[in-house]
Amino acid sequence: MLIFLGSRLNLPIHVYGPETHMTSIVAAALGLCRAPDSPLAVQTTGQFLLPD
Known part of the structure; x- marks a missing residue:
């Protein structure tokens, strides 16, 4: 969405x-x-997620 709006x-x-x-x-x-x-790092999820 942001990329679209920027070009628009x-x-x-x-x-x-x-x-x-x-x-x-x-x-x-x-x-x-x-x-x-x-990306400067491997794509990861947030570190705040609770364990299963």
């Missing part, structure tokens, strides 16, 4: 999932580092 509004946006740490995204937005091209 002609806004250059990057959408990252939960595998990308927030400090990475903010640093890239501020121009302090290059935006990650792919």
